[in-house]
Amino acid sequence: MKALRWHGKGDLRLDDVPEPTAPAPNEAVVEVAWCGLCGTDLHEFLDGPHMIRTGPHPLTGQGPPLALGHELSGRVVALGGPAPGIEVGDRVTADPVWSCGSCWWCLRGDYHICPRSGSVGLASPGGFAELVTVPLSGLTRLPDNVSDEHAALAEPLAVGLHAVDRAGVRPGDNVLVLGGGPIGTAVVMAARLAGVSGLYVSEPLAGRRELLHGIGVTEVFDPGATDVRREVFLRTARIGPDVVIDATGIPALAAQAVATVRRGGRVVLAGVGHGSVEFDMGQLVFYERSVLGTLGYNFDIPRVIGLMSTGRLDPAPLLTGRFPLSAGAGLFAELAADRARHLKVVLTPKGL
Ligand SMILES: [Zn+2]
Ligand SMILES: [Zn+2]
Incomplete structure (x- = not known):
């Protein structure tokens, strides 16, 4: 089958690779309909590896070269074990997080912060391929009124939903989002669902x-x-x-967020950032402000599908481009060079 594989920084190739083997009891194989291109994928391409390990991943045992892509929809072709409510042939989306299932965090349901966790498309071959192996427990069956291409947006929208949950946003709140890229936009959509009154975005492009x-x-x-x-x-x-x-991950903006939030307010850092942030302790203590991190999602993908199906969440504005998988590395380079043109683009191995 065809797979768009990361071999190293700046080196993406449309390779012919063997189809996935029969799934293990905790796995399912999905025939990919659409797979979204994430900022994470762009970063791995431009100046990686960041999340990709150069050697075998401690949980999955897999390493590069591997297909990127973790925002996927498609049809189940094989189930490694029983999956309640899901049968071979069903249209699905997948929570792409592999977790150990036995650590302190996994046992209390916080699989997304399992110390050994890793994602499909970073820790195992991803959805930029004709077939992909995903965690069986992460499958969500798609209602008829949720399209395959919209279902591929459930993963980034779940990031927004989780961030807004972490922030404890309540009806009537005023919310400022720093960064209007795909994640910032997902946060905006989730904040609207939470019933905010004022919703402000800061975006330089x-x-x-x-x-x-x-x-x-x-x-x-x-x-x-x-x-x-x-x-x-x-x-x-x-x-x-x-x-x-903050949906940028820029340290200076995290400090600015602390200075901007009201007394008693909450700052949530959703951007994947590195580097030190400097602020006066008094800015937190004397104003009783909180600063929290948020990572990915925790059982939020089924919630997003439910919101789409009931018409509460229209993902259409997030989707700005559809491309064949064969567009490959050229598309990655184009998107990186002009970040303002698209929010979320999805790729299909089936041809347009
Ligand atoms: Zn992503
Ligand atoms: Zn674990």
Whole structure:
């Protein structure tokens, strides 16, 4: 079968590879319909490895070269064990997180922060292929009214839902989101579902600010031209936002988020960032602010599918491009060079 495999930094190849073997009891094999291209995939391509291990992954035993892609939908072709409510032939999406199932975190349901966890498409061959092996326990059957291409967006939307849950967003809250890329947009959509009153976004790229209009954002700011902290302060009766969610991973913006959130407010860091953040301890202590991290999702993908199916969540604005898998490395390079053109693009091995 064809698979778009990561061999190293800047080296993606459309390879002919053997089909997956019969699934183990905790695995299922899915024939891929669509697979979304994630910022993580772009980073692995541009200057990786980051999440990819150069050797075998401690849990899956697999390593590069491997197909990227962890935001997938498709049809079940083999089940390694019983999967309640799911049969071979069903249309599904998958929670791509492999976890050990036996550690302290897994046993209390926090599989997403299992110390040995890894994702399909980073710790095992991913969905940029005709067939993919995924965790059996992560399958969600798709209702007829959720399309394959929208189902491929469930994973990034689950990241937004989880971040908003972590932030404890309540109806009527004012929320500021830093960064209007795919994850920032997923956060915006989830915050709307939580019933916020004011929803503000700070995004430096004009193209992305354009894309954010029309999905119910109160106001989108250009941080290069505006003092975002002051403008949101003025629009929230000189109180400040209840919640600031960073979807950039830029250390300086995390510090800015702390300075921006209201007294008693919550900052949630959702961007995959590295590096030190500096702020005065008093900014937390004297103002009783909280700073939290959020990672991926924890049983949130079925919730997203339910929200799509009931019409509460329209994922369409997030999806800006459809490409064949054969577009390959060229597409990755194009997207990296012009980040404002697209929010989420999906690839299909079946041809358009
Ligand atoms: Zn992703
Ligand atoms: Zn575990």
